[in-house]
Every structure is written in structure tokens, then in C-alpha cells.
Amino acid sequence: MNTTGTTTGRQLAALLLLTTAMTMPGMAAAQDAPAAGGPLAPTEQDVEQEQDAIAPDAADPTDPEDAVEDPDISIPGGAIIVTGRINRDPVQNSSQVVSVLSTEEIARTGEGDIAGALGRVTGLSVQGQGFVYVRGLGDRYSLALLNGLPLPSPQPLSRVVPLDIFPTNVVASSLVQKTYSANFPGEFGGGVINLTTRAVPDESFVTVGGGISGNTETTFQPGLSYYGSDYDWFGFDDGTRDAPPALQTYFDSGLRLSDIPLDPDQSFNDAPTTQADIAKQLGNPNLILLQRLGDVPANWSASITAGTSTDVFSDGQLGVVFTGSISNKWRTRDIISQSVLADFTLDTDFRDVVTDNRILANAMLGIGLEVGDHQFRFTNLFIRDTQKQATLSVGEDFQDDDSIQQQQTGWFERQLIDSQLVAELEFGNLGVDLRGGYARTDREAPFEYTFTYVRDNSSGRFGDTFINVLDRQTGDAAVVFSDLTEELWAGGIDLSYPIFDSFVTTVGYAYTDTERFSERREFLFNAPTSFPDGVGALRPDLLLGDAIIDFFDIGLIESTQADPAFDAGLEIHAGYGKINWEPIVGVALDAGVRYETATQTVDPAQVFDTVTSSTASTLLENEYWLPAATITVEPMDDLQLRAAASRTIARPQFRELIFQTYYDPETNRQFNGNPFLVDSELTNYEMRAEYYLGGGDRISVAGFYKDIENPIEAFSSFSDNAQLTSFANAPSAELYGVEADLAYTLDLIGLGGGFFETKELGIFANYTWTQSEISVQDDDITRLFPGGNTPASNLFADGVPLTGQSDHLANLQLSLQDIDQLQQFTILGSYASERVTSRGTAGLPDIVEDPGLRIDLVFRQGFDAFGSEAELKLEARNIFGQNNEEYQTNGTDRIEINTYDLGTTLGASLSITF
Numbered sequence: 071m072n073t074t075g076t077t078t079g080r081q082l083a084a085l086l087l088l089t090t091a092m093t094m095p096g097m098a099a100a101q102d103a104p105a106a107g108g109p110l111a112p113t114e115q116d117v118e119q120e121q122d123a124i125a126p127d128a129a130d131p132t133d134p135e136d137a138v139e140d141p142d143i144s145i146p147g148g149a150i151i152v153t154g155r156i157n158r159d160p161v162q163n164s165s166q167v168v169s170v171l172s173t174e175e176i177a178r179t180g181e182g183d184i185a186g187a188l189g190r191v192t193g194l195s196v197q198g199q200g201f202v203y204v205r206g207l208g209d210r211y212s213l214a215l216l217n218g219l220p221l222p223s224p225q226p227l228s229r230v231v232p233l234d235i236f237p238t239n240v241v242a243s244s245l246v247q248k249t250y251s252a253n254f255p256g257e258f259g260g261g262v263i264n265l266t267t268r269a270v271p272d273e274s275f276v277t278v279g280g281g282i283s284g285n286t287e288t289t290f291q292p293g294l295s296y297y298g299s300d301y302d303w304f305g306f307d308d309g310t311r312d313a314p315p316a317l318q319t320y321f322d323s324g325l326r327l328s329d330i331p332l333d334p335d336q337s338f339n340d341a342p343t344t345q346a347d348i349a350k351q352l353g354n355p356n357l358i359l360l361q362r363l364g365d366v367p368a369n370w371s372a373s374i375t376a377g378t379s380t381d382v383f384s385d386g387q388l389g390v391v392f393t394g395s396i397s398n399k400w401r402t403r404d405i406i407s408q409s410v411l412a413d414f415t416l417d418t419d420f421r422d423v424v425t426d427n428r429i430l431a432n433a434m435l436g437i438g439l440e441v442g443d444h445q446f447r448f449t450n451l452f453i454r455d456t457q458k459q460a461t462l463s464v465g466e467d468f469q470d471d472d473s474i475q476q477q478q479t480g481w482f483e484r485q486l487i488d489s490q491l492v493a494e495l496e497f498g499n500l501g502v503d504l505r506g507g508y509a510r511t512d513r514e515a516p517f518e519y520t521f522t523y524v525r526d527n528s529s530g531r532f533g534d535t536f537i538n539v540l541d542r543q544t545g546d547a548a549v550v551f552s553d554l555t556e557e558l559w560a561g562g563i564d565l566s567y568p569i570f571d572s573f574v575t576t577v578g579y580a581y582t583d584t585e586r587f588s589e590r591r592e593f594l595f596n597a598p599t600s601f602p603d604g605v606g607a608l609r610p611d612l613l614l615g616d617a618i619i620d621f622f623d624i625g626l627i628e629s630t631q632a633d634p635a636f637d638a639g640l641e642i643h644a645g646y647g648k649i650n651w652e653p654i655v656g657v658a659l660d661a662g663v664r665y666e667t668a669t670q671t672v673d674p675a676q677v678f679d680t681v682t683s684s685t686a687s688t689l690l691e692n693e694y695w696l697p698a699a700t701i702t703v704e705p706m707d708d709l710q711l712r713a714a715a716s717r718t719i720a721r722p723q724f725r726e727l728i729f730q731t732y733y734d735p736e737t738n739r740q741f742n743g744n745p746f747l748v749d750s751e752l753t754n755y756e757m758r759a760e761y762y763l764g765g766g767d768r769i770s771v772a773g774f775y776k777d778i779e780n781p782i783e784a785f786s787s788f789s790d791n792a793q794l795t796s797f798a799n800a801p802s803a804e805l806y807g808v809e810a811d812l813a814y815t816l817d818l819i820g821l822g823g824g825f826f827e828t829k830e831l832g833i834f835a836n837y838t839w840t841q842s843e844i845s846v847q848d849d850d851i852t853r854l855f856p857g858g859n860t861p862a863s864n865l866f867a868d869g870v871p872l873t874g875q876s877d878h879l880a881n882l883q884l885s886l887q888d889i890d891q892l893q894q895f896t897i898l899g900s901y902a903s904e905r906v907t908s909r910g911t912a913g914l915p916d917i918v919e920d921p922g923l924r925i926d927l928v929f930r931q932g933f934d935a936f937g938s939e940a941e942l943k944l945e946a947r948n949i950f951g952q953n954n955e956e957y958q959t960n961g962t963d964r965i966e967i968n969t970y971d972l973g974t975t976l977g978a979s980l981s982i983t984f
Contacts, residue, residue: 142242143170144266144447144492146218146253146505146564146578162710162762165650165660166700168247211259211720211752217266217449219490219507220255220582222558242268248774249756250698250716252646252662253564253578258718259752259776267449269438270389271377281943281979283369286951287971288402293366293425294460296479297356303398305429305456311481311516313551314351316343324679327593327628333620345625349595352549353614357517360460360477366425371397371979386441394433401426403954406966407463409793412912414960420465420474426735427458443496451488456481459735473525475536477610480735483514490560501566503578509558518550518733521610537606538613540597540624545606547595547614548629550733556586556724572652576662580644586724587675589635590731594627630730633684635675638724642668648698661699666719668692672727672745686729686855688745694719712758712772722747722782726797729855737968739786739793746853748799751779767814775806781844783873785865785909786917793967795908800866801850805875807840832885840879842872870916871906878903892932892941899925907956917967920955924948940982947975 161170214221247254248261284290299310313321319342320330333346373395382388405422432453439446461478490507523536524544538545564578595614601622606613618624628634648662672688698716705711725732728743758772780799787794812835818826850862871877880901887894902921910916927946932939956968 142266142269143245143264144217144494145215145245145264146503146562146580161768162760164247165658165702166247166249166251166714168245170243170245211261213255213258213262215262215264216451216488217447217490217492217505218264218503219492219505219560219562220509220558221486221488222509222511222556222584242266249700249712249714250696250718250754251660251700252648252664252696252698253576255580255582255642256644256664256666256694256696256719257721258716259720259750259778267434267436267447267451268377268391268393269436269445269447270379270387270440271391272379274378275983276374276376277981277983278372278374279979279981280372281370281977283399283945283975283977285369285401285973285975287404287973288366288400288425289368290365291402293363293400293402294423294462295361295363295425295427295458296359296460297361298458298481299356302427302458302481303429305396305431305454305483307481307483307516310354310356313516314348316347316351317551319343320348321591321677324677326631326678326680327626328631332623332625346619346623348593349614349619349624349626350616352517352593353611353616353619354517355611357479357481358519358521358611358614359609360462360479363425366400366402369397369399369977371395373981382439383441386439389436389438389440391436391438392434394431396429396431399428399430401428403970405968405970407465407968408965409967410914410958410965411469412914414914414963414965416468416965418465418467418474420463422461422463424459424461429456429458430454445492445494447492447494449488449490449492451486453486455484457735458482471527473527473536475523475525476520478518478520480518480733481516482735483512485512486510499568501564503562503564503566505563506561507559509560511554511556513552513554515550515552518552519610520546520548520550521613522546523606532603532607535607537603538610539601539603539606540595540613541599541601542594544603547610548592550590550592552588552590552732554586554588556584558585559583574650575647576650577647578645580642580646582640582642584640586638587635588638588724588728588730589675589677590630591628591634592630592731594629596625596627597622632682633674633686633730635677636672636686636728636730637675638670638672638728640668640670640721640724642666656704658702659699660702661697663698664694664696666694666696668721670721670727672724672743684729686745688727688747690721690749692719692749694751708762708764710758710760710762712756712760714754714756714758716754718752718754720750720752720778720782722749722797726782731794739795739968741795743855744797744853745855746858747782747797748780750781750799753777763814765815768811769814770811771808772810773806773808776804778803778805778872781872783844783866783909784907785911787911796854798852798854798860798865800844800852801846801862803842803844803872805840805842805872807838809836809838811836828888828890830887830889832883832887834881834883834885836881838879840875840877842875843869844872845869865909865911870909873906873908876902876905876921892930894928894930896928896930897925898928899923910958915958915960917956917958920957922952922955923950924952925950935982938982938984940980943977943979943981945975945977947977948972949974 161168243266245264245266246261247264250258254262299308301308320327323342327345330348331344333344373393375391375393377389377391379387379389402423402425405424407418407420407422409417411417430453432451434452435450437448457480459478459480459482461476461480463474463476463478465474466472467474486509488507488509490505490509493502493504495502495504521538522545523538525536526533526544538547540547560580560582562578562580564576566574566576568574601624605618605622608615608618612618614624644664644666646662646664648660650658650660652658668690670688670690672686674682674684674686676682694717696717696719698714700712700714703711725741726743727745727747729745730743732741733739734741754774754776756772756774758770760768760770762768779802781803782797783800784795784797787796812833814833816831816833818829818831844866846862846866846868848863851859852862852865854860878901880899882899883896885894885896901923904918904920906916907919908917925948927949929944931942933942934940951972951974953971954969956966958965958967
């Protein structure tokens with residue numbers, strides 16, 4: 071099978087450079103490009119002398135027994151620095167604690183996206199749709215980079231981009247660094263995840279592929295949907311969901327809805343339209359009417375990847391890589407959703423049937439240029455993630471003895487466009503890295519409809535009928551329009567130079583400027599008190615018919631009129647200096663400090679001519695000195711001991727600061743921000759022992775400790791079956807734990823000839839034990855908007871764990887593979903113990919999620935198809951049917967918050983490379 075990578079010539083050059091590191095340690099790169107600040111290329115005589123000096127039992131990277139894959143890695147400040155060894159394994163050679171997933175290792179997991187593949191890395195877990203947690207810490211403590219540059223997130227509740235939108239075919243490697251170094255941004259709590267895109271391929275190739283899959287709980291089972299528009303299957307709207315003319319006229323007018331007349335007979339303020347005109351254009355049956363799907367279709371996907379390279383100049387190569395893919399997936403969840411009162415008695419009990427149709431389309435164009443020791447990488451990425459959702463809920467409100475029926479339809483568009491240029495240059499001993507990029511994310515959620523019908527179960531005429539009289543007591547109807555745009559400019563320069571043998575200095579400057587505009591406009595249909603119960607029994611599309619609106623004078627209320635939109639910004643200037651020094655053979659020090667200033671603002675945006683008096687603003691101006699040091703000692707061959715210490719920060723996310731309600735379709739709950747949040751400050755320590763067995767085999771054990779000042783935690787409250795989640799700073803917290811990692815390959819030829827003659831068994835296992843505690847004293851306070859100072863004990867209990875933290879994380883991969891051909895069978899197991907997703911309030915227990923144990927099977931087989939290389943992949947996910955469980959319990963009773971069957975997914979895909 072054709073693969074992308076570096077040329078043979080460049081591999082030889084890198085090998086010679088690494089050999090020189092035996093006499094000039096700390097100055098070579100463990101990747102396809104020489105390290106910034108590395109030594110001059112060795113002469114042939116230097117190489118011969120160095121080869122003579124190598125001990126007979128030293129690892130030889132040219133020996134298949136000791137050779138390991140050389141993944142393409144692009145990070146700020148240059149390459150991974152080698153600590154004086156000839157072995158090219160970047161995990162061993164790095165001066166920091168890193169995990170690297172190469173293209174082959176990503177393929178072994180069989181996952182279709184990077185989030186799934188990273189979920190197999192030590193100490194990492196995936197929550198929700200693509201949010202990667204490091205050591206049980208939430209995504210706020212994770213930093214995601216693409217080719218060393220930051221990415222804005224199209225997900226309002228996430229600081230980092232959800233990684234399940236990155237297909238594995240666009241990524242050459244994924245690096246996870248868990249110890250902080252000053253060349254990375256200061257928002258580094260648990261670790262950094264750096265994705266490196268494909269660059270210059272070895273040779274021209276074209277790979278096309280397609281796949282189908284199905285889930286036992288969804289595929290060919292009943293589900294829900296609504297028509298929408300003609301192009302929904304493709305993830306795009308045909309214009310049906312554009313703001314209708316009357317609504318757009320209102321948006322453009324600068325008037326408040328209370329300034330708009332109800333009908334044409336009323337005229338004031340020279341209003342350009344009427345509430346009746348707007349209301350009638352909001353009742354599109356194609357966007358409202360739920361439909362029952364008798365058989366939900368199977369999932370499908372298609373992709374194409376192509377690359378070519380050509381020689382340029384006298385010693386250069388120009389490469390182009392393009393990849394594009396689309397997937398269409400369905401998921402139906404039958405959710406148990408309950409809520410409790412302060413005394414833990416049942417308040418509501420609902421069953422929600424939710425069907426999602428998710429369409430993910432992406433494309434990447436990468437242009438790579440290698441000229442001598444210089445590398446240039448121009449990457450352009452487009453990702454569009456669309457979710458079409460239909461929900462029907464039926465349940466009981468025990469306080470009013472009413473039965474409730476609610477339906478929701480939604481369309482959520484998320485789009486990322488990213489363009490970046492990276493230059494890694496070498497001028498003799500001077501290494502220069504230049505990075506710059508522009509990225510924009512958009513999220514649009516037009517026409518989010520909610521209709522609530524109530525049955526009072528009385529003996530009256532309509533006591534056994536669900537009715538909606540549009541008064542927000544006995545039924546309601548609402549439609550929401552949300553729009554989010556975020557733009558990010560980023561750039562940086564890094565200079566590296568060896569002051570003397572084994573002492574490399576690096577200095578750098580980085581700049582990011584992020585601007586976000588977030589708007590949410592919610593409209594409630596409002597009927598007069600004379601609205602008949604019989605009319606309220608009409609189905610939603612008829613209830614909002616033109617004749618009903620005109621005859622009964624149905625108007626609108628804009629519930630978000632106080633704070634409909636916000637502007638947010640974050641500007642960061644950072645400078646750093648660091649050294650990589652090996653004072654004696656076997657001892658290496660990586661130390662540095664970063665100075666970072668940041669201004670973060672959130673302000674209500676003026677969308678009305680009348681200026682609002684909102685106080686929901688935030689201004690955080692901070693500067694930090696962030697030191698970091700890691701010392702690596704090699705007391706004996708192949709044994710490394712590391713110790714690391716650092717200070718880092720975690721800023722509140724824009725969404726957590728914006729005092730504006732946001733509905734999350736994944737968790738089926740609402741969120742509201744707190745403008746009073748402040749930065750969290752972290753002190754980090756780690757000690758680790760690593761033993762390398764050769765050929766990429768290794769075992770490691772580590773202990774870590776983090777002290778967190780002002781950690782940001784989520785807390786929830788309940789009202790009328792609506793769970794509202796907000797955020798607050800806890801006083802302090804600490805987190806500590808132990809992790810162990812094993813990678814070992816066993817040659818099976820000893821089992822006899824025949825089948826096992828060319829087979830090997832790969833064993834990859836890791837385990838992380840973590841404990842965390844929030845500290846709350848009687849006199850501690852936290853700040854909530856708009857009330858201000860609040861006793862911290864009202865929200866947090868002393869000694870409880872941080873949200874998102876599992877005590878136990880474990881992964882196991884058993885991979886039986888053929889060394890002469892592509893034939894691989896892998897068993898993948900992952901386990902995460904219970905973790906808190908949100909704090910309980912008013913004395914209620916915390917909301918807990920139990921991810922449990924998941925077992926997957928993946929089989930890959932290569933074969934010849936019409937003279938071309940082909941690959942067949944078969945997969946079975948969650949074969950034991952682990953469920954999604956999210957609940958509250960007081961030790962005796964258990965309340966299901968968001969519990970449903972995940973089912974088992976079976977899939978098959980085929981790709982052919984020409």
C-alpha cells in the first residue's frame with residue numbers, strides 16, 4: 071500500500087544527524103526534519119568515526135529489530151529534541167513526556183476520527199462527541215493545535231475543537247505532550263494535542279474508499295425525522311432555513327419586538343412589519359411536522375485521498391496532498407430523563423426519543439516544499455459538521471399531576487475553515503520556525519422549534535387530551551435562531567541556536583487574536599386568554615397556521631430581548647526562552663519560562679437602536695510568568711527517569727462567560743454563562759520511569775500531582791423538567807495519580823510454521839489511576855451573576871472530585887498482524903470509571919456518568935484488486951452493548967438524568983490505492 075512520508079534521501083540525512091548526536095547530544099531531531107538549531111551535516115569521516123564508536127550492543131536504527139517508525143511532527147519551537155541517543159523513537163528521545171500516534175498506529179485502532187484514536191492513549195478519555203480529556207480533566211485543560219497553531223472551536227461549549235470532526239486520513243501523526251514546556255501556550259492544564267497534517271508523499275497515489283455501518287439500536291429500527299429541505303442529506307440547506315423576509319426586516323430595523331405592532335390595524339413607531347407577519351412566516355410545516363421513520367437507514371461514508379510529488383530546484387521536492395470525505399450517520403436514543411426536588415423525591419419522569427442525522431463533510435489541500443534543510447507546509451482545511459435532530463418526549467409532572475408531550479426539531483451547522491503556513495528553516499546552526507494562520511468557525515442553528523402540550527388528566531372535556539393554548543402554562547411554542555462566528559489570527563517565530571556542544575537555546579514569540587460574535591434570538595408564540603382549548607388540540611403545524619394566527623391575534627414575545635447578542639475577544643502576546651542542555655552523558659535538562667499577557671472581554675452587543683443597560687460584561691487582564699523544567703536521567707542503558715515541574719493556567723471559555731442561554735443537542739440540556747469567572751492557575755509536578763526494550767517496545771510508570779487555584783466547575787439546577795447548567799470558580803482543588811503504559815511485540819514464529827510463521831502479536835496496554843479533591847472552607851466565596859458573592863459551600867462540597875475526572879482509565883489493544891502483508895486483527899478494550907458531569911445544587915447529589923467497559927473488534931486485510939492495492943476493514947464496536955448512564959443517587963434511590971442504550975455498531979469499508 072502506498073503511504074505518505076519523507077523521502078529516502080531525507081531519512082538518510084536525518085539518520086546521519088542522529089548519529090552525530092552521540093558526540094553532540096541534544097542537537098538532533100527525532101522526526102523527518104532536522105531540529106531547529108541542530109548541528110551542521112556531518113562529513114563522511116565523521117560518520118565513519120561515529121560508527122566505530124558505537125558499542126556492539128547499541129541499538130541500531132537500521133536494524134529492523136530496533137527500527138521504529140519516524141512520524142512527521144510539526145510543533146512550535148522546532149522538532150522533538152533528542153537526548154543523546156541514536157534510537158529515533160520520538161517517545162524515548164523527547165525531552166518531555168509525550169505519546170505519539172503515527173499513521174500506522176492510528177490505522178490499527180480502526181477509528182474513523184482522531185478523537186477515537188486518541189481515546190486509546192494513556193490517560194486520555196473521550197466524552198460526548200469528540201472532546202478529549204487528559205487525565206480526567208475536562209476539555210478546558212486540554213490544548214489542541216494543528217501543525218503547532220491553535221484552532222478555534224465551532225462548538226460553543228468547548229474551548230478546543232471537538233476532535234471527532236478530524237478524519238484520520240488527513241493526519242500524519244498525533245502528538246500528546248503531558249508535561250509543559252515554554253514553547254507551548256500557557257493554557258496547558260492536562261496536556262497538548264498536536265495534529266500534524268500530511269505533507270510530501272513518497273510517490274504519486276490516489277486512494278478511494280467507502281463504507282457502510284449499522285447500529286443495533288438505530289439501523290432499520292423506528293425513528294423520527296422531519297422533511298427540512300431537499301439538500302439535508304448532504305449537510306446543506308437549500309435556503310428553506312434562511313430568515314424569512316418579515317423576520318429579517320425586523321432584525322434589520324433595530325426595533326424591539328415590543329415596538330412592533332401586533333397586526334396591520336395597529337400602527338406605531340413606523341414599524342416596517344407586524345408581529346402577525348413574522349409569526350405567519352415562522353410556521354413552515356417542513357420544519358415543524360415530526361415524521362415517524364419506519365426503518366432508519368444505514369450509515370455510509372465515502373472518501374478520496376490523492377498525493378503527488380516532484381523534484382524541484384537542485385535538492386528539493388514539492389508535494390501536494392488532497393483529501394476529501396463525507397459521512398452520513400444516524401443515531402436514535404431512547405432516553406430516560408428524570409428530575410428531583412430538593413428532598414430527592416421525583417419531580418418529573420420523561421422518555422425522550424431522539425433521532426440524529428449527522429452529516430460530516432471535509433476537505434484538505436496541503437502543499438509541502440522541502441528544499442535542502444528548509445521545509446514549508448501550506449495547509450488549507452475545510453470541515454462542515456451538520457446535525458439534524460428530531461425529538462419527541464412524553465412524561466409526567468408529579469407536582470401538577472399533568473402529563474406532558476413535547477416535540478423539538480433542530481438543525482445545527484458547524485463549519486471550520488483554516489489556512490496556515492509553516493516554515494521550518496535552517497541557516498547553518500541557526501534554526502528559524504515561522505508559523506502563521508487564519509481560521510474561522512461558524513455555528514448556525516436556525517428554526518429550533520419546541521412545542522409543549524399538556525394533559526391535565528381531569529374529568530373535564532379535554533382532560534384526556536394533550537392541548538397547547540400558547541400561554542406558557544398549558545402548553546407553549548418557541549422558535550430560536552442562533553448564530554456564532556469566531557475568527558482567529560495566529561502567528562509566531564522561534565529561533566534556536568547551539569551556544570556550545572549539548573547546549574541549545576530557543577527563544578520565541580507568539581500572538582493570537584480571537585474574536586467571537588454570538589447571537590441567540592428566542593421567540594415565544596403568545597395567544598390571548600380567550601384562545602379555545604379545542605383549537606389547542608391541533609398538531610403544531612396547524613396550530614401556527616395563518617388563519618389561526620390572524621383570527622386569534624397570536625403575537626410574539628422575544629424572551630432574549632435583554633441580552634440577545636455578545637461580542638467576545640481574547641488577545642494574547644507571549645514570549646519565551648528555553649534551553650536544552652546535556653551537561654553530562656545521560657543527563658538532560660529542558661528548562662524555560664514563558665511570559666504571557668492576555669486581555670479577555672465579553673460585552674453585550676447592541677442590536678437595538680435603544681441602548682441596553684446590561685451589566686453582563688467581563689474584562690480579564692492578566693499577565694503571567696510560567697516556568698517549566700524537565701530533567702531526564704539515564705542511569706543505565708534504555709532506562710530513563712524524568713522529573714518535571716511547571717506552572718500553567720486555564721482561562722474561562724467564552725461560552726462560560728456569556729450570560730446567554732444555549733441548548734446543547736447532545737446532552738439535551740441548557741447552559742448559561744457566568745460573567746464573574748476568573749482564570750484558573752495550576753502548579754504541576756510529575757515523575758516518571760521509562761524502560762525501552764527496543765523496536766518501539768517499552769514500559770513506563772509515572773506519578774503526577776496538580777494544584778489548581780480557582781478551578782471552573784459546572785453546576786446544575788432543575789425547573790419544569792429543564793436542567794440548566796452554569797459555571798462557577800471553586801476555591802481550589804488538587805489532582806494526583808499514577809499511570810502505567812506497556813507496548814510490547816511478540817514474535818509468534820516460535821509457535822511453529824504455517825500460519826504463525828509471519829505473525830506477531832502486539833500488546834498495548836495502559837492504566838491511569840486519578841484522584842481529585844475540591845477544597846472548600848466555611849468562609850470561602852464564589853461569584854455568581856447577577857447576585858455577586860455567594861458562599862462556595864452552596865455549590866461545592868469539600869472533598870468531592872473535579873467534574874470529568876474518572877478514578878480509573880484503562881485501555882488494552884491486542885493486535886495479531888502479519889509482517890509480510892497487510893493482515894491485522896485487533897481487540898480493543900477501554901474502560902472509564904464513574905465521573906461527575908455536573909455539580910448538584912441545593913444539597914442535591916452530583917450528576918454522575920458511568921462510561922463503563924467497551925470492547926471493539928477491528929479486522930484489516932490487504933489484497934490485490936485489478937493490479938492495485940486494496941484494503942478491507944471490518945469492525946464491531948461496543949460488542950457487549952455498554953449503555954450510556956448519567957444519573958443522581960443519594961445512596962438509596964437513583965434518578966436517571968440521561969440514560970439510554972448505545973447498542974452495537976457493525977461496519978465494513980473498502981479502499982483502493984492506485
